[in-house]
Amino acid sequence: MLQPLRETCRRLLDDGTVQVVIGYGQAMRAVEPYPVFITDPNDVGQLVWNEQCRTNLVKYLLRQEIRALGKPAIVVKGCDERALVVLEQESQIERSEIVVIGVACDGMAEARCEVCDAHQPRFADHTIGHATNKEQSAERRYAHLAEFQERPIADRMDYWKAELERCVKCYACRQSCPLCYCQRCIVEKNRPAVLDTSPTLKGNFAWHIVRAFHLAGRCVGCDQCSRVCPEGIDLRLLNQSMARASEASFGHRSGTDPQAELVLGNFSKQDQEQFIR
């Protein structure tokens, strides 16, 4: 897998198709692979591929430092790739200006990989390796959430109080999210302030409600936010509840269909709910 990956990247850099490859690299002593930006074809040896390449690299397509390096090629897994689809739908990237190198993935030793149905990338320009996509029922995909939802409402509130109490508002969740791209985040608007910037329970609830809901119908479930949270807050529960509702009510799975319309950018006169009187 690694050799064809490096060869593809070398070729793309060599013939000038791209100026930079966004991939995974690893230093001798580093515990985990981290993002690297290869601009010299002779440096493709720095690229690695292993069971710990969990980070979703798509965010880097939006960062000015990386954009400044020139036309990019990006290494994605089948799950990360869904973020690219949404970014294109939302006009944040020009797909033709990016070369996508999809790598087949048998799982990254994370719980979510057990219910993955995107082992094999579907929209990549170059695909390395082969894996089989298995159909996964919504029931299985949202089992973690369903289990949580079974708790009584007061328990759920207590759970979030204990979890969000620890949030220090480092915004690693936002900064790592491939779909958080506002030039100025709502939490940074201070004339007037929309929500408290303080990392109090009040400010933290307000922040996590905003963060989750701004991803409603958009989140692709890469779990990058939960993975990077230094306080170990399980943000995917919030994201999943939005994703499950989008799927159940509007048949929409974010990032799986480039032709699909955005959930909250659209409406249907036939939308069915039970709670509006």
Add this chain to the structure above:
Amino acid sequence: MNTAASDPANGEFEPKIVAYVCNWCTYLGADLAGTNRLEYPANVRIIRLPCTGRIDFNLIVKAFEIGADAVLVSGCHPGDCHYTSGNYHARRRWMLFRELLATLGIETERVHFTWISAAEGKKFQQLISEITSTTRDLGPYHAYREICETCEV
């Protein structure tokens, strides 16, 4: 809004209800209730916005933050939006937002959504009476107020 006032130590609990209503239908419905002298509980604070499409979900959170015991969001019936589709957009938004509130353990029975036209003064009166009485039964929203208390130093 003074949070302490809605929860007096002695005496009956008077719920505070924040109603975000659209300018073109529900606000006029409330107005009609007034001109028809239809009496409804004074527990509701009406906040007029251009359209349900404008009613940001943060406003619901904000209402709870400042001590509301229940929130009402109300606008034009489907098909009647002054801006043709604001209420359809809002409907989708609330369909998802209620899920988020439920996951967070926020009591969705304190968040009400209705369509009330400019001709439905009676419906407005009944609705406010009903929400006031169900909220009175639910009691003060202590759970969210606890969240909003400041932390120790």
Add this chain to the structure above:
Amino acid sequence: MSQIISQPAIRRLVKQWLREGKRVVAPVQIRPDLVSYQPVRSADQFLLDGFIRPLNSIKEVVFPRHEQLFQYRVRGKQIDLLPAPLPDIERIVLAARPCDAAALPILDHVFNWESRDAAYNQRRKLTTVVALACMEHDAHCFCTSLGGGPDDTRGSDALLFDLGDDTLEVRCVTDKGQNLFAGQTESSTRTAPSVPGPERQADLQQVGQQLEQAFERSDWAAWTNRCLGCGACAFGCPACHCFDMVDEGGPTCGARVRNWDACQFGQFTLHASGHNPRSAQSQRQRQRIYHKFHVYPQKFGELLCTGCGNCTRNCPVSLGVLPVLEAMQAEGA
């Protein structure tokens, strides 16, 4: 001769401290893979062994992430300012890592520099720090490069050593530590063997020399361009101390509050005019390194880093201080 105490005896002490209304902060297992300093509610809740480094720091005991400076109330034309009361709860930090404790004297400089911060100093006075010497380290630890070590006593009032079989050696460093353990320990002939720290990993002398001329180097982008601009490094750092002051509330009442801030945020240096003197992430990373290894030492004669490695542990993309220093060193002077 040494002084020893058993784990059950420590837990009994904690029970007593909690009964006396003291706040006890110690490492708590939040999840199977996550240890964090948290206020302890019961005496069996915290860890005395089996962890390397909590992912947050003890600075919060003296420098909370959020604190009110004063409240305001507007009544008619009258505006009342109600200053926040000085903290009065006694705090005991138990089983802090030496790299955490060592940051407290560093923080003291900045909170007593141009003006004395009353609330900080009060909390500092009310706090007793009992550190726990390290038995193990991981790939991110580099305390020994910066003059620290697994049994460093800087900032600690007492230092505990794990002797195995539920017994700890107590070495009191200050009077506060003496008072805390007075009459609670037994004499013994057992003493803890010295534990080797992480191998030196950063050559501070070389870094210092490089920083003399590295400000304008174009390499900063290459060294740091994977930084995503969050505050995980600064907020998990025992020595980072930047804060922001904001007014929160409404037209009739509210408060001026002080919250943690981080130099990696794009907004940190954003001017009201829209101009941002640190417009690129590499400039913000450069700032972090310079502040820790150049500006602060020049001003206060001490590094603003204890080598705990939390910046890298918490970093979504494994950056942090050490990887940048290593990249710098690899490039040479």
